[in-house]
Amino acid sequence: MKDMSAAFIQMRVPVERNQPVARNTYLLRFRAADMARSIKPGQFFMVRLPQGSDPLLGRPFALYDTVLDETGTPVGIDFVYLVVGKMTSRLSQLRPGDELEVWGPLGNGFPDLADVEHVGLVAGGIGQTPFLAYARSLRGQRGYGDAALRKQPARVSIYYGVRSADLLAGVADFQATGAAVHIAAEDGSAGFHGRVTGLLADHERPQHLVGCGPEPMLHALADLARAWKVPCHLSLETPMACGVGICFTCVTPVRTADGWDYRRVCIDGPVFDAACLAWTE
């Protein structure tokens, strides 16, 4: 078993901005230089309101991107969230200067795919959030943590599906990475009329697929990848209570030498090789 003692940072941070970017969707920026220096694409952090006990637990959010100062030093973190319940509706009311309790970076992050020439990133709904930083690092625009800048930029195609066009967030950010951005809307209000896996099936096969989104979409993507014989990594968004490996809430069935076992998504993931997931269990 790997060493799980990776250090994370727990800190109280000020909100710098919190603005709507799509229907029920906001971008929140907080100042946290130490975390911004070490976090990598595909990693996440826990966010909690410092006061009160309801909501009680922290909630996991993926790195959208780090914020650099004028010298290029990482000083802050952006995350993008969809309002779905108790914590996210409280978050949407925060103003600059309000404080958050955060701890991270957490989780394994995306594979670096150093030798892959064409990467397909497949996002379902709010599952798009981890892909901006990843696209930037694959494109060789930005290094994260202690990773060097990628020398050979990969060709990146982003397939982004939403229920309806007004939920599309960050499309301009994705385009600015130089990635080819393809949109699907289930109600036909933008781009391809249908699901994101249908959109993907209409295009050239990338050499590696990476997905994030609701579980049914990830299943469909894993099936497609298997049919295409294309390697595939998936970032899971299982509900979490601690984010650091101590509660055993976030488990998902993973193949083992002699069958399967539950693994903690927060420390063994959130990114898994699709071939390792034992979803039928």
Added chain:
Amino acid sequence: MAELGVTLGRLRLRNPVLAASGTFGYARELAGVVDFSLVGGVIPKTVTCQPRLGNKPPRTVETASGMLNAIGLDNDGLEHFIAHHLPYLRGLPTAIIANIAGKSEAEFFEMGERIGREAGLAALELNLSCPNVSGGVDFAIDPAVTRRVVEGVRKVCPLPLIAKLTPNVTSIVPIAQAAADAGADAVSLVNTFIGLAIDWRKRRPILGNVTGGLSGPAIKPLALRMVWQVARQVRIPVIGIGGIASIDDVMEFLIAGATAVQVGTANFYDPTACTRLASELPAALAQLGASHMSDIIGTLDA
């Protein structure tokens, strides 16, 4: 500065703040952020004789100022614990208290004997109270069974013994008394309160296991009442557990009669809660002019 050491039967702790079983993983997960030398002790997740997959997700759900959990004792079994986790745990600069749950009385004895042969443990906590295991391992709803389990493990295991009790009983005092009579060094209470969360739109329970155990600030007054009742009436030391998250909570449990406390759910939303609470203790004692833990434990004026 105040002396923070406490004694629970044969167990001595440098300070009274322990990390509760099932809420601190196997400690290594927090090695990067927790200075174990500041914690009174660590109780790793409950170990069972054989490996257990645990319950189907969703395993937890947040409720008002608390959470319900039905993890189902997901663990890799006793031999794996001894081979893989214990070598790491015994190297930590704090008291390590293993926690075991048997499916039967015989299994408790077998596990107690096996783990009692291992070096590096400060004590053994018997989880007589996990509410999430179908087949019902709820030994601590019956004073007679509690007594037999504690007595039996006491015979085969040289470690100080702590009996962890369930609050899901009509009266907890006779059960704590049975543990004391059987030779337990201390009782720890409480484990979680059985509860239910429902998604009414789907007419379905939220947890995969249907019911789960309630923990967190929501249960603190209930736990405090039980600790107070037991501490007054049973002569062995009590370890208080239930919703502890602030130094005020710690002090309330100590005044109610707890000799030590365990921090559970708070670790999830504040991973350094245990060390923070231990470090805040001297100032709180000073507020009452106390120089030893014994100056405050069980001093409730009621």
